Amino acid sequence: MRGPDEEGAIDKVGLLNVEEFYIANLEGYYEALQMGLHWSYYDSNERGSRSDPDLTAWLEYFGEMLAKSAHQVRQTITERFRAVNAAVLEDPIANYPRAFRRLLVRLEDPTLPFGPSDVVECLQISDRTARDWLKGWHNQKLIQPAGRVKQRVRGWTLTPEVAAQVSQERQQG
Numbered sequence: 001m002r003g004p005d006e007e008g009a010i011d012k013v014g015l016l017n018v019e020e021f022y023i024a025n026l027e028g029y030y031e032a033l034q035m036g037l038h039w040s041y042y043d044s045n046e047r048g049s050r051s052d053p054d055l056t057a058w059l060e061y062f063g064e065m066l067a068k069s070a071h072q073v074r075q076t077i078t079e080r081f082r083a084v085n086a087a088v089l090e091d092p093i094a095n096y097p098r099a100f101r102r103l104l105v106r107l108e109d110p111t112l113p114f115g116p117s118d119v120v121e122c123l124q125i126s127d128r129t130a131r132d133w134l135k136g137w138h139n140q141k142l143i144q145p146a147g148r149v150k151q152r153v154r155g156w157t158l159t160p161e162v163a164a165q166v167s168q169e170r171q172q173g
Helices: 019-024 026-034 056-089 098-106 116-123 127-139 160-172
Strands: 143-145 156-158
Touching (some): 019 056, 026 056, 127 143, 156 160
Antiparallel strands (some): 143 156
16 A cells, blocks of 8 residues: 555555544544444344444444545635636536526527527527527617617527627637
8 A cells, every 4th residue: 555655656645534523523433433333342232233234333333523624625626627727617607597508508609699489499498488588688788789779589599798609718728
């Protein structure tokens, strides 16, 4: 087995450290390790004996500590990554409505006009829902009518701000 400083050793920086959670609650650790069995190795109680123990208590405790440790690993890695690469994690379209983001991803060319039938096809929704969403996105200033509007809007384009963000996103990706 390799030591913590050896080449190829797992977890050189001590990220996945379940032991620190054991140490923080030694009483809980020993209680889970005992699994409710009799304190004497050869004796038994209502929970059984050492020769036929129910490992559920220990496995639940171990799983919980492993989950806490994994959560801490994720948090540490995220914090370290953000400190060095904050710009990579910025998502210019993250605050848009979910359905609108789905449409943006599926638009081949964000500069071309699209209509309700395109939204229906892209998002697999009804025509009425598409029209309602388009109206809402227009009210939120995410889209604008394509061309001059005389009576009824038949085509939409992204607003210049949204189009710029989508272009930026696609260039980074």
